Amino acid sequence: MLVAYFGYIALVAFDKSLLARPIGGGVTSLGIPVGVGLILLAILLTGLYKCGGPIATMIRWCALRDGESE
């Protein structure tokens, strides 16, 4: 998330014309899919984090159980 965000900010800082470039022959600029993509990435990553939590708990729990049985 940090990498993506600072990449984006660096683009804003150093190469604005790239983001302002129209895509697909229309007026929609490259910045729009990139910006919306960042928002979606944030949602996706928190979603992964959500799934990751229970999985990590399960792994820890399994390790604990195996440790006890020995």
Place this chain on the structure above:
Amino acid sequence: MTGPGPNRDRDVRGVRRARSLVIRRLGRRRTKTRADFYAAGGGVSGFRNGLAIAGDYMSAASFLGISSQIFGVGYDGLIYSIGFLVGWPLILFLMAERLRNLGKYTFADVASPVSPAAGPECGGLDARRRALLPDRADGRRRAADQIAVPPRCLAYAVLIVGVLMTLYVLFGGMIATTWVQVIKAVLLLGCATIMAFAVLAQFGFSPEALFARAVELKANLAAAGGMGPEQAYRQGPLHHGAGTFLTDPISAISFGMALMFGTGPLHILMRFFTVPPTPPGAHVGALGTGWIGYFYILTFIIGFGAIILIGNNPAWVDATGALPATPDAKSISPRRWAATSSWASSRPSPSRRSWRSSQA
């Protein structure tokens, strides 16, 4: 959207106020212990909590602020949305779970381990009060700014709302607060969805057509202001960094960092104390992020809609596309509202009853 904007705004807020009074009463009936008061007994369901987080996050201010930022400077407004949103997953990843494991009710439990006897309770109360109150007071003040009221009434309104709000937090605790945020989130999301849908419907659900029209309009306005065609085109809302906003790299980087770290919503983290211990808050965080992200995308569409529907309407802006000189809504007299709203046409001379003219 060019219809009775302020009236609808007022209606939405009136409904919200009335409903929140009922909710406070319901909430109070269920608040019994200290844990109930601070953390709603740790028993708020994940879905409700996700909505409450979203409600905490997306205030009327971010809605009005970001859509008007897009109205003003175009694409650059989206940077605000992204910066605000990105701060949230980071705080979630790095702090939320740790905080929940260490603290009891608030982050002050974690921050003040030196004097465990008195510190956490007082610090907690203070932090909680600070987190709950100014946010709300500020919101109400800004809400009042939206409505054309004379200054004297405004003072009374702020006073009454302040008293109500204090009672509300004191008696309702976290349960009442949670419910208020849930309803705020539902109202904001619902209204924004309807508005964005209506905007897109005007352009056959093609964002491309929407953007094209906005670019054309801005270029026309700039040309009317005496710019050459090339320069006028560069004023377009998709020209990132057009105008004076974020012109050099240093300010862009500083702005980006300030957005992400500076707006760190610590008071929202307290919501994690209201979740049952398993699953550990992440579920709620994901739900919240989903709603917030969706909301910001809607705001972007609404901002572009505003460029076209308001920026093109002579009742609202002058020939160069500028809003009236004083930015707050109070400066727009009721006569002006009346001129733009449809119901007024059936009434005899609404300007006679204008507050402004009766005071002058």
